[in-house]
Amino acid sequence: xxxxxxxxxxPPSRRxxxxxxxxxGKGGWLNTGEMSYTLADLRGRVVILDFWxxxxxxxxxxxDELRELEEKHRDTVVIIGVHSPKFVHEAEHQSxxxxxxxxxxxxxxxxxxxLATWKQYAVRAWPTLVVIDPEGYVVAQHAGEGHAHAIxxxxxxxxxxxxxxxxxxxxxxxYVPPEPVATGLRFPGKALVLPGGHFLVSDSxxxxxxxxxxxxxxxxxRIGTGVRGFGPDSFSEPxxxxxxxxxxxxxxxxxxxxxxxxxxxxxxxxxxxxxGRQWWQGSPTDGPALEVDLSSxxxxxxxxxxxxxxxxxxHQLWTYDPATGTVGVAAGTTNEGLxxxxxxxxxxxxxxxLAAAGDRLWIADSETSALRYVExxxxxxxxxxxxxxxxxxxxxxxxxxxxxGAAEQALLQHPLGVTALPDGSVAVSDTYNHALRRYDPATGxxxxxxxxxxxxxxxxLVGEDIVVVESAxxxxxxxxxxxxxxxxxxxxxxxxxEATEVxxxxxxxxVVFTAPTGQKLDTRYGPSTRLLVSATPPGLLAEGDxxxxxxxxxxxLADGVTEGVLHVSAMAASCDxxxxxxxxxxxxxxxxWGVPVRVGDTGTSRLALVxxxxxx
Numbered sequence: 001x002x003x004x005x006x007x008x009x010x011p012p013s014r015r016x017x018x019x020x021x022x023x024x025g026k027g028g029w030l031n032t033g034e035m036s037y038t039l040a041d042l043r044g045r046v047v048i049l050d051f052w053x054x055x056x057x058x059x060x061x062x063x064d065e066l067r068e069l070e071e072k073h074r075d076t077v078v079i080i081g082v083h084s085p086k087f088v089h090e091a092e093h094q095s096x097x098x099x100x101x102x103x104x105x106x107x108x109x110x111x112x113x114x115l116a117t118w119k120q121y122a123v124r125a126w127p128t129l130v131v132i133d134p135e136g137y138v139v140a141q142h143a144g145e146g147h148a149h150a151i152x153x154x155x156x157x158x159x160x161x162x163x164x165x166x167x168x169x170x171x172x173x174x175y176v177p178p179e180p181v182a183t184g185l186r187f188p189g190k191a192l193v194l195p196g197g198h199f200l201v202s203d204s205x206x207x208x209x210x211x212x213x214x215x216x217x218x219x220x221x222r223i224g225t226g227v228r229g230f231g232p233d234s235f236s237e238p239x240x241x242x243x244x245x246x247x248x249x250x251x252x253x254x255x256x257x258x259x260x261x262x263x264x265x266x267x268x269x270x271x272x273x274x275x276g277r278q279w280w281q282g283s284p285t286d287g288p289a290l291e292v293d294l295s296s297x298x299x300x301x302x303x304x305x306x307x308x309x310x311x312x313x314x315h316q317l318w319t320y321d322p323a324t325g326t327v328g329v330a331a332g333t334t335n336e337g338l339x340x341x342x343x344x345x346x347x348x349x350x351x352x353x354l355a356a357a358g359d360r361l362w363i364a365d366s367e368t369s370a371l372r373y374v375e376x377x378x379x380x381x382x383x384x385x386x387x388x389x390x391x392x393x394x395x396x397x398x399x400x401x402x403x404x405g406a407a408e409q410a411l412l413q414h415p416l417g418v419t420a421l422p423d424g425s426v427a428v429s430d431t432y433n434h435a436l437r438r439y440d441p442a443t444g445x446x447x448x449x450x451x452x453x454x455x456x457x458x459x460x461l462v463g464e465d466i467v468v469v470e471s472a473x474x475x476x477x478x479x480x481x482x483x484x485x486x487x488x489x490x491x492x493x494x495x496x497x498e499a500t501e502v503x504x505x506x507x508x509x510x511v512v513f514t515a516p517t518g519q520k521l522d523t524r525y526g527p528s529t530r531l532l533v534s535a536t537p538p539g540l541l542a543e544g545d546x547x548x549x550x551x552x553x554x555x556x557l558a559d560g561v562t563e564g565v566l567h568v569s570a571m572a573a574s575c576d577x578x579x580x581x582x583x584x585x586x587x588x589x590x591x592x593w594g595v596p597v598r599v600g601d602t603g604t605s606r607l608a609l610v611x612x613x614x615x616x
Contacts, residue, residue, distance in 0.1 A: 018138040018614070020047075020130075021120035023080070027093045027111025030100050033176035037108065039136055044169025046158050047132040048079045048151065051123045053086050054099035055367065055414055055432075057296055057312045057350050058145055058592075059127040061278065063103055064255060065148040069155065070107060075170045076159050081109040084118040084126065087400060087414055088493050089432035098455070098472050102187040102205050103237075104228070107175050115497070124609060125593045131155075134162045134169065142612045144570075144591025146280070150516030150612065157517065183474040184219055185210060189239040190299060190417070190458040191469050191476065192249070194264055199460075199476065200249060201469070202238040209238060209251065209262060216467060216476040223262060223269070230256045230276045233269055240299030240354070242307065244322065250307055252297040259289075259297060259309070259320055273320045273327050278313065280588040281530070281571050286328030289320055294327070299417075301354035303361045308374075310351040310363065317343075317351060317363070317374070331374060331389055335532065336592050337567060338368040338396045342377070346389035349397060353429065353458065357420035364415040364428060370394020371418065371428055371439055392439055393428075393446055396536060397594050398565065401492035402433045402448075404485070410446035411492055412437065417458035419466065421481070427466060429456040436468060438485070447485035453477065499596040501603035504557055508606040509533065509544070511551040511570045513589065514613030519574040522586050532569040540564035540597075551611075557599060568593040570611050 020039055029036050039047070050066065052059035070079055081100075085091040090099075091113035100109050112118060121130055121138075129147060131140040131154060140154055162168035187205040194200055198220060199212040209223040225234045230253075240252035244261070250272070251260045258274030273289035274297075283293050295313030302308075307320040308330065316332030331343035332351075339347035351372075353364030361374040371393040377383045393407045401411035415437075417429030425440040427449060436450040436459065455472035468477045511531060515521055521528040527549035535541045544555035551570060569592045576584035593609055 020132045020136055020138045021117070023049075023082070023110055024116040024120070025082070025110040025112035026116070027083070027096060027113050030097060030109040030111060031105065031176060031178065032108045032174050035174065035176075037174055039132070042078055042174075043136060044134050044162075044167060045173070046073070046077045046134060046155055048077060049117075049121070049130040049132065050079060050081045051084050051118060051121070051126065051128040051130070052081055053084055053090055053126050054096070054103065055087055055090060055350075056126045060103060060255075061145050061296070061313065062127045062129070062148075063105060065145065067106075069148055069152050072152075073155055073159070074173065076168060077155055078173045079107040081105055081107060082117050083109055083111050084115050084123070085113055086126070086497075087432050089413060089434075095455075095472075098187070101178065102471075104205070106177070107173075119498075124595060125591055128610075131158075133158050134167045138614070140612075141610050141614060142589070143593070143610055144589065146587055146589040147612060149585075149587050150519075150589075153517055184217065185474045185476075187471050187474065188457075188469050188476075189237075189471065190241050190252075191460050191467070192241045192243060193460050193462060194249075195243075195247070199467070200241055200262075200264070201476070202241055202251070204237045204239060204254075207235045207237060209235070209241075211264075212476070216478060223267070228255070230258070235260070240297065240301075240310065242300040242302050244302060244307070250300050250302075250320075252300050252309070254296050254298055254312075257294045257296060257313070259294070259300065259307070272322070272325075281334070281590055282573070282588065287326060289325050289327045292327050294318070298350075298352045299354045301356045301361060303354075303356035308354055308356075308361055310354050312350045312352050312366075315348040315350060317348070331387060335534070335567070335569060336367065336397070336594070337534075337536070338365070338370055338372075338391060338394060340372075340389050340391050342383055343374065343387040343389055348372075348389075353415065353417040355418045355420045355426065357424070357426065362418045362420065362426050364418045365394065366414045366416055366431070368394050368397055369400035369412045369414055371412065371415065371426070392441070396565075398596065399492070400432075401490070402430070402435065402488055403490040403492055404437075404446050404448055404488060405490075407439060407444045407446055410439075411490075413493075417456065417469070419459045419461065421461070427459055429459055429468065431455050431457055431471075435488070436466070436479070448488045449482055449486065450479055451486055451488065497596055499563065499598040500607065501600050502557065502597045502607065503601065503603040503605045504559070504599050506605060507544075507555040507557055509553045509555055509566075509568065510606065510608045511568070511611050512608060512613050513551055513570070513572045513611040515572075515574040516587075516612070518577055519587075520577040522573040522575040528573045530569075530571040532567075534567045536565045536567065537561065540566070561599065563596070563598045566593075566595045566597055566607070568595065568609060570609070572611060 236255035298312040349367030413432035
């Protein structure tokens, strides 16, 4: 992405009568049978606005969190996804259409490419959930993950209250499912070449693996039921694939938060890591593989005698050791950003692609639009052994584009895949640029190998050809590795989110958190809240960075720095407030914010971020 003991004042009651702004989106409505809606059309229903963007792993987590609530209260609740793009590619209408199908979004979606509704609701983070009561008033706002239980409780209260008042309207909602499309693959994610020359592809939207003939088209067999699940023969949006030394394939079963193995000879599927539950702050980070929770593993690679995992959901790299049956964190702090150095201190942002190449493990770090790598520490790295993280291409969370040339100024846009090439260079599936790029460590140059691909998410080598997973064209595309680069007009972008004007000097940061009804902050084992603050550039903050347990902080902006990004990570744990219950149910609420700021004399001296409740 403040409890009562740390907030300067209690936040307003959720009953504050704040009229919900109208829903506006230049891209129009999806999943409504071409109908458009206003809030007046939805009067009498509980409306939940889900501000999301399809690049954001936390947004995808929330989509899954909401599925049960959506089904249970389908006659009283209308969930509306307000798609609010970060990347230029996400502002393209067809890309939103594809994402809605790709991720199984079964409610209306408003395509808001200009962030009009985002601005009306003063949203600051993906994802953000806003609850509107049947009379059209905003009654709650939640940023980040872990709020489904609180919203479910609030929905029950609103149903009872408005049924008694006669203002609740039951019935079918506005969702109209689109017509299914027949294709051999549907939004495939990753691929590998099996020893016999066939391809194995993760057919992510259909929750299957598909074996294709060497032509890359003919279906040999489908693996898995095709129904989302965590049974012995089912997957949930699988992504990464890698061959193990014993001939089995390890599968990143992404939405099941698990690693599975598939034996191409026997057809057997086995769970080898993960519990099926999502990892949360405070959970174990190492131990027996089947007892430790994972979080949206997106890709896998065999390197340094173990399986490396691109753990997109927590911005880390983990490893799984089949010899010992254990997993553990290998790199990353869970903070989202681009920071190199010793593996334990590095920051990532949704690592989504891995490729082993000799003494390096290459990483497509999607949210920083970066190509990075792991290698063993050497002299000058400040550590005697272990691994270090380095960046080859990429500037950070808010800079992206399509620019070739020297690596230090080259730009990518949300790459999802990376492939080692025979000459020591790497091919990057530059997903949101619809291109295949190449980085050559020998020259430090970035070039473009191919364009006019559609959301390429992976590529594999077959002789002198490279076979690209064209995810949004639902196919594998074979290309001859070109000897010359494609000439592409350079473009550079920054996120279109408006910067917050802040006054120079002291800046009060408040994270607003109100425990859900019937719950209290969990202080049985120490502080129940956590706040971590940093900045890009680091010199933006003269005071106030670092970790603490209060959800407020006095920051001091440095003299002479006029703009930057404040990175704020907040967590709060709440439990059922029932003294008679020895084992109360507990929940973690968490969010990371990247807040662009611009320093000016007319700016604010207080920055309030809503984790849960109604804002300041």
